[in-house]
Amino acid sequence: MTDQPTPLAHSLSRRRLLGATAALAAPALLPSAARAASRRVVVGTWGGDYQHLQQINIVDPILTPKGWNVVFAPANEPPRMAQIVAQRMLPRGTLDVAAIEAPGAYRLGNLGLLEPLDAKKIPNLAHVDPLLEFPFFVPHIYSAQILIYDPTKLTSPPTSFSDLMNPAYKGKIGMPTGNDFYIMMAAALYAAGNVDAFDKAKPLMEKVNANGFRLYPETDSIGPAFKSGEIELGLMWLARVAMWQNAGIDVAAAFPKEGSVLYVSGFVVPKNAPNKEGAYEYLNEVLAPSAQRGFAATMGYLPTVNNAPLTGKIAKQLAFPTPKPKLFVPDYAYDVKALPEINTWWNSTIARG
Amino acid sequence: MDQALSVAAPAAPRRRELSAGVLLGPASVLILVTLAAPLVLLFRYSLDRFDPTLMIIPAITGANYAAFITNPFYLGILRLTIEVAASTTFFCLLFGAPIAYRLARTQSRAKSAMVLALILPLFMGATSRTVGWMILFTHGGILSLAVSALGGSAAFDMMYTPAAVVIGIVSFNLPYMVLMLQAVFERIDPALEDAAASLGAAPARSFRRVIWPLSLPGLSIAAILCFILSMNAYATPLLLGGPRFHMMATQVYTEFADNNNWPFSAATAFILMMTTIFLAVLANRMIPERYRAP
DSSP: OSSSHHHHHHOOOHHHHHHHHHHHHHHHHHHHHHHHHTEEEEEEEEHHHHHHIIIIIIIIIIITTTTTTEEEEOOOHHHHHHHHHHHTTTTOOOOOOEEEEEHHHHHHHTTTOOOOGGGGGGGGGGGGGGGOOBBBBEEEEEEEEEEOOOTOOOSSOOOSGGGGGGGGTTBBEEGEEEEEEHHHHHHHHHSSSSTOOOHHHHHHHHHHTTTEEEEEEGGGGHHHHHHSSSSSSSEHHHHHHHHHHHHHHHEEEEETTOOOEEEEEEEOBBTTTSSHHHHHHHHHHHHHHHHHHHHEEEEEEESTTTOOOHHHHHHHHHHHOOOOOOOOOOOHHHHHHHHHHHHHHIIIIIIIO | HHHHHHHHHHHHHHHHHHHHHHHHHHHHHHHHIIIIHHHHHHHHHHHEEEEETTTTOOOOOOOHHHHHHHHHHHHHHHHHHHHHHHHHHHHHHHHHHHHHHHHHHHOOHHHHHHHHHHHHGGSSOOOHHHHHHHHSSSSTSHHHHHHHHHHHHHHHTTTSSSHOOOHHHHHHHHHHHHHHHHHHHHHHHHHHHHHHHTTTOOOOHHHHIIIIHHHHHHHHHHHHHHHHHTTTTTTIIIIITTOOOOHHHHHHHHHHHOOOOOOOOOOOHHHHHHHHHHHHHHHHHHSGGGGGGO
């Protein structure tokens, strides 16, 4: 009896029935699809550890319970910046939030491609160190540039950039080529006391190069180079020293007496981000004390907020010495103009075979 | 019936041509859009001006091309790229031709297994394979340990040397070269070699006077393809050459990624492409016309 077709079913083909059902369901489905889209935040970021730490420190414990669906779009910074530049004419881009280092963020902001941030929508911004802030940008992590050395090989810690020119360390100095701009800032700081004196930095860097300077393609190549004994001295971020120490590599940090340049990385919102409400929520939560402490514990980068004090081993590893060293934030406005020329000079002079 | 067929015959090929044309249409349009359109866009960018603050200023200028050809550093990169591509092509021919010849002539039941062994490395991405070479070449790696165990210098280090780059690219291109040459040698009738031998030609003379001229058209195509692949190598020079080894493809990316100089990067890409095309055509022209591939 139940297998008998009903008059209604009999009068409709299967296709018609499905169509009618879909039409009836559409009003119910569409708002739910729209709702799902409005709760989705697309975050362009570096993959690997950085994405994973966002997942376990920001997304899983904070945003998912609030009903947000965070989707990561992992890539390196250049393609991400290119994506934002290429999509500048579109009314709706594809990223809600983009992880960018401070110089890149300044460049994009300068091009008018970023959303001016409304501090009221990011309550945690009130806790951010003003030294690290600038418009359009939420600083997420930072670290100081230090002299990294092998304490088992160097009898006394290095004290300044001048140690990189010391013939005693000839052939034992190594740094990643991608840090060229920051290395030049360190040289400028030693030469003239300010981070913009690139003309005075160039001859110093040529002396370092003549001292058997080893160049590496990636920052990640430096830890193994210390481990194998290939290098004993260089310039690096304090965060990396902590990370490699925790991996069992014999490295230590010494703050240069002329001062340290700061590396800052954070997040921006493209002007054409489809979900700005979600983007603001994300920006606020990257500054949450628990999330900030989570990043410090694993990656060794310092919290950018003043309400996430560190404790335990990592606090000791990342503590600034007393008296506190001179810290210099790069002059981003100047750097945007100078960077191409310095990069080209570096490639054609220092990174020349 | 015969008459009807003979009347209908001229119309049939036309219909076939028309339907073939219709079938090729979508693919042609797809290629035009996905290949030509980005190239047109890239060329347009190469004529723009770069400003460190504004990035791209719309213009029609040849300044980016002029900046490249008047700068000894960039010309050095182009020269090095050509040298590496020529070296790798030479070594691929040197190592590939005997392997391909042996494969083409073998009657062994293991021939399929040999071909499979040859193409097996192609199952792996170029970057993964290059990482393998890095493990071999790196300071304290297998090669330096072997050299020091054999009484050589403990500081032996192949990493970040031009030799490492050439080895890496040869390993990448060699399977392509062998596969192409195998097809070339297989098309040459073995009876010709037997005939040469029966007339008293030694194997070397038989190869020089019979196999070499007959294989030259296919060989030249294989060499040109290998040269093109080498000219555009990116991952291998980056990973095995290190930061002081600049080839054109890595330079294109450096300008794009580090300097955000899209116009100069686009011009560099075009110079690489035009140089490759020019050298490929030149190489083909240098082969005597009777041996040239049609």
